[in-house]
Amino acid sequence: MDIYAILRSGGEEFESEAAEKAFTDKCSGKPRVLISVEGYNTCLHEDDIKKELINHFNSCCEVGTVIVRKDPDNSPNLYRRAYVILLGDGAEEKAMQLNGTDIGGWKALVKVEPDQEDEESSRYRSSLFDEVLNDPKFWFGVSVRGYDTSLPVDKVESDLKEHFSNCGEITHVFVNTHEEQTNIYFARQQEEARALFLDGTEVGGFELDVRRVASVLSNRPFGNGEIPLGYTIPAHMFEFASKMNEEIDEKVRVFKKQRNII
Structure with a gap:
């Protein structure tokens, strides 16, 4: 997991060399996990989302950084998924315990992000996730x-x-x-x-x-992928988030192994 690649992809820049060194020292030698969080109103201000996420996940473990990106389709709204780097032993398990919890009036859909994958494996992972979403x-x-x-x-x-x-x-x-x-x-x-x-x-x-109940049929994203105001994540995704991470990781592992053999 390349934290610096994640930071750069989100357009994050350190204010100074000292700030970069402080971040490096903070993360050095500690177990870490990258999670994604969905469910917030993409019309909110980036700083407000960051504060809410930092305060919420600080309750379970140390927060390395929070990345809230702009929508890649040049929308004035934020991207629907934020990334949080958590530090310390058991960070993954602690983070998943906050899946479905309330953050300032919205429920957080928490997913553990995999290590960097090749494009084919990433597409396969997305297809498995969509299969559960649209069941x-x-x-x-x-x-x-x-x-x-x-x-x-x-x-x-x-x-x-x-x-x-x-x-x-x-x-x-x-x-x-x-x-x-x-x-x-x-x-x-x-x-x-x-x-x-x-x-x-x-x-x-x-x-x-x-x-x-909120379902995949009750409110769909727009055709261009933009999330409409008031969009609610299908309720069953909160229930299966932790299980999906484990099962999808295993299926992707088998997929990679089979592809390498071929």
Whole structure:
């Protein structure tokens, strides 16, 4: 992982030789990891995003630097992905624990960035990520709040599955204990619509708050790749971010090995 290449790609410049030396000394000899963070409003000021990210990730480990770039398509907005270099033992695991957490009113989608890859491997990695992003299993769904959060996760899941079973085929259920909400996905759009009608109904004496979950279909980027104002990252990407990093890394490793053999 070439930190200086990352800095230069982001247009970062050190104010002086002393500043560059201070950064080098700070990073020298320490384990480090590069993560990317998405979810912020790209219309915000670059300095505001940097401050929010530094304050948030300082809670778990030492922040080496934060890179917030301008959109590569000459848009006046910021690029939708910021990069953070974290230092210290266990930085990767600590960073992933902050995936899906709130930062000033927006949820952070945290991903560990791989070491520099060749173009073909990078395209393959992107294709695997897009495959998870666009999985039809997560096209239609609702988020549910208001149930008894003191119950065990398996009890919450079984009670809500039973309550929403008449809506149609349930493809996936995720109980988010941190956010105290459960996402329930359905095979078809009309089943999602039926689930929304259960807003205000009760489970175990608790009134449910049922809303449409953020999905890949609910708000798409523009055709030129620009992220529209108010864009929300599909909810299932927060759930699978850590698992995706591990599985995609392994698939890319196998891909590289097979290609070298050929």
